Amino acid sequence: MASTPTPLKHTHMLSAVLHNSYHRKKVSLNGKWAFVVDPYETGYRNHRLGIPHDEMPLEDRSRYYTFFQNRKPEHAADMVEYNFEEAATIMVPGDWNHQSPEWLYYEGGAWYRRAFSWNITKGRRVFIRFEAVNYECHVYLNGSKVGSHLGGFDPFNVEVTEAIRGGDNLLNVYVNNRREEEHVPNKRTDWWNYGGITRDVYIMETPEVFIDNYQLQLDPHNSGMVKGNLRLSSALAGVEVSLSIDELDWSYQALSDAEGTIEFTTELPNVDLWDPKNPKLYEVCFKALQDTIVDKIGFRTIAVKGEDILLNGEPIFLRGVSCHEEIPSGMRRAHSVEDASFILSSAMELGCNFLRLAHYPHNEHMVRLADEHGMLLWEEIPVYWGIQYENPETLRQAEQQLSSMVHRDKNRASVIIWSLANETPVNDQRNDFLRKLKHQVLSIDTTRLISAALDRDELDYSDTVKRQVRISDPMAAEMDIVSCNEYLGWYSGTPDQMEDGVEWFLPNQKPFIVSEFGADALAGKHGERMERWTEEFQDYVFEQQLKMLEQIPSLRGIAPWVLFDFRTPRRTLPGIQDGWNRKGLISNEGKRKLAFKTLKSYFSEKILQYESRTLKSGLQ
């Protein structure tokens, strides 16, 4: 009897946030792991029942083998049909697709295994942290299940205090990147679905009670004041918690309440404010019981007033670009500090002060670097196109991804916008879905702006009338910044049709950002400016767009699509696309296309324009 695998619904919610694990002491598990590709999920599901081994009734489990048991034949006649010792190896972190030509388009299940040794320290708790695994992940330590996770771009922690042994340990990780309708994103995206353990993995030790989560940010509504909160890992009352910034000679103490939390608003005098020209970070030390953790935090405010976006009270223009987390020349996911720095420096070369990290949470390295280099960020989750807005499981997954992104980055000065979604169809269920997401962000962080990349409509027009574009999405009214992806001159008409101008109908009294516009061009393909796919056509689109956008009084930023050409199996045009989206300003081989220069000079003009408007405080 053939068995159809049941879709997986279960996943444990992993409770510890372990905020700022970035600066916790840790032991890296990066490196070479054994790797077994398992397209039929043989090592994971019972082949007759089709259900995962760890969901089978206990009495049945021993009858069937699974790869996490790490069995070895004891006698020559024993039958064990897997062998990690003889298996292929793979580098962690790193998507599997680029690591062997056979795995280039692989989507499905795979097993990872690595051995490590450990010294147990009494009274310490131990966690394994995965910065990201795409998409479904089950973790087994020494043959026992210790956790699981769904979601391709958000970090999670698995507590292994009980399961870890002094001496040798074996860690098995099952990963499946099969696309599913109920996932976030679902089956249809315009980017390649890299699989595997794509970001760092490490072990962290904490005291029995540790500082699990905190936030310290300037109060956007009270100048000179800082808002803070901190949560211990246990609901312990009366624990003395202290925060200090030596450089400012500042400290704050409080006792935890019955939930193990503190919450306060207090003065933070003499702060040198963080901004793109002065990305000043302070070392902040948090202490409670045996736990001490240091973070680097920049202090700034971000707010909107009418049509302005105010950074530290001064109007700014967001000179941005959108980017994926991909190293195109390597056809791989970016995962290291060096990778993040490569992407960031390419945006800085354009003259950007703003980067839209599309379409999912990027690596923490990127956010930390942006803090150090003064780059403003838009972060988003892959609530993208037509996911299942009516499905509570889809909402749960979106909320989990959003909450872990906001928790991870809520102390980063660079992050100014949380984006809830990208190009999502307007209907009641979707509106409700986005409202729930907004509510969730606000339950964690009230110091940043909320937006979403919305669609726009075009009104009917004839050749004699100016084109008319409007945003009629009701969610626009609920955003701090109205943003939309508009592709005039590419998906909608041609660039010459923009010569007569375009009339925009936008919600009143809100800043407006164009979160995407662009055009495909194959680097090195030249021709007339009305010949599609040439650099000249792309450049013409950019020229027309920039001219048009300048006419919009509430325009406060742009993030054109996209910094680099990126891989996407949706794009099949032979000789031009061949599996790549060619809207990059930089090609997959690093060539700057004509439009790169056009955008760069627009940004230099913007710098001058804003410099003269903000002489008092200097350019943001």
Ligand code: GCB
């Ligand atoms: C969009 C999407 C982006 C696509 C882009 C395109 O609106 O947000 O993910 O890659 O258009 O090139 O069509």
